[in-house]
Amino acid sequence: MNFTFSYPLYDMLFIGIYLIVLSFIFGAVFASFITCTAWRVVRGEDWKMGHSHCDTCGHELSTTDLFPIVSYVALKGKCRYCGSKVPPRDLIFEILLGLLFAGTLALHGFVDAAVVAALTLEVLLLGLSLADWDSGVIPDGFLAAILVVWIMTVGFRPDVQKFAIEGVIASACVGLLMAVGTAIVGKIIRSKVSYGTTKLAMCLMLFLGFKGSVVAVIVGVVLGVAFALVCKSKKRKVSLAPAISLAVIAALIFKDVLAMIAPAV
Numbered sequence: 442m443n444f445t446f447s448y449p450l451y452d453m454l455f456i457g458i459y460l461i462v463l464s465f466i467f468g469a470v471f472a473s474f475i476t477c478t479a480w481r482v483v484r485g486e487d488w489k490m491g492h493s494h495c496d497t498c499g500h501e502l503s504t505t506d507l508f509p510i511v512s513y514v515a516l517k518g519k520c521r522y523c524g525s526k527v528p529p530r531d532l533i534f535e536i537l538l539g540l541l542f543a544g545t546l547a548l549h550g551f552v553d554a555a556v557v558a559a560l561t562l563e564v565l566l567l568g569l570s571l572a573d574w575d576s577g578v579i580p581d582g583f584l585a586a587i588l589v590v591w592i593m594t595v596g597f598r599p600d601v602q603k604f605a606i607e608g609v610i611a612s613a614c615v616g617l618l619m620a621v622g623t624a625i626v627g628k629i630i631r632s633k634v635s636y637g638t639t640k641l642a643m644c645l646m647l648f649l650g651f652k653g654s655v656v657a658v659i660v661g662v663v664l665g666v667a668f669a670l671v672c673k674s675k676k677r678k679v680s681l682a683p684a685i686s687l688a689v690i691a692a693l694i695f696k697d698v699l700a701m702i703a704p705a706v
């Protein structure tokens with residue numbers, strides 16, 4: 442017997458739009474959660490517990506104040522209790538992560554271990570980039586979470602052996618290059634340098650394989666220089682986690698695009 446699932450085109454279109462809207466909402470909700478988490482980690486608060494509160498008046502926020510995007514628009518970007526303006530940064534990241542979630546699913550076409558890993562990474566990368574930008578430190582908890590995502594999803598990849606071996610080799614090579622580079626920079630500027638970005642890159646290369654790592658390194662170097670110049674011009678500590686995060690997201694998108702236009706490569 443030959444089973445073929447064929448939905449009418451109209452239904453397929455409806456299901457596609459439904460899934461994309463749903464993934465946008467999930468992206469916005471996760472962005473709301475992770476921006477709050479990053480903010481708490483940076484300020485040394487307990488990230489698991491307690492209600493969110495207004496940064497100006499300290500009033501505890503109710504559930505209706507916490508809907509991503511919707512609450513911000515409904516309250517016109519102001520605190521319901523004291524009327525102070527809430528910066529639009531979180532709103533922007535909620536929209537961006539929503540779009541990234543929707544784009545990732547639309548590009549990949551179906552849900553598998555690679556998509557679950559990509560979506561989880563996108564959430565964690567947003568969190569650690571914000572933490573690095575605000576404090577200059579990439580919290581180890583985020584790196585541990587990235588490793589957990591790899592361990593939990595690697596076994597479900599169809600090409601598990603190739604994926605794991607390529608990832609480990611790419612991680613070791615990029616890690617070595619970055620560690621040497623960081624040490625040289627440390628000698629030149631004669632001050633203590635942090636290996637946080639090296640550790641971050643090593644964790645992320647595990648997901649990319651050879652081709653993805655090459656893309657990530659090229660994009661990462663270009664964006665890294667751009668971010669370093671922006672930080673210098675603003676006279677603030679150089680934060681490279683956002684550059685590395687964007688490079689890895691570019692590499693993940695590149696992998697999906699490559700799989701779509703040239704599946705055999």
Ligand SMILES: [Zn+2]
Nearest residue numbers: 495498520523
């Ligand atoms: Zn307030």
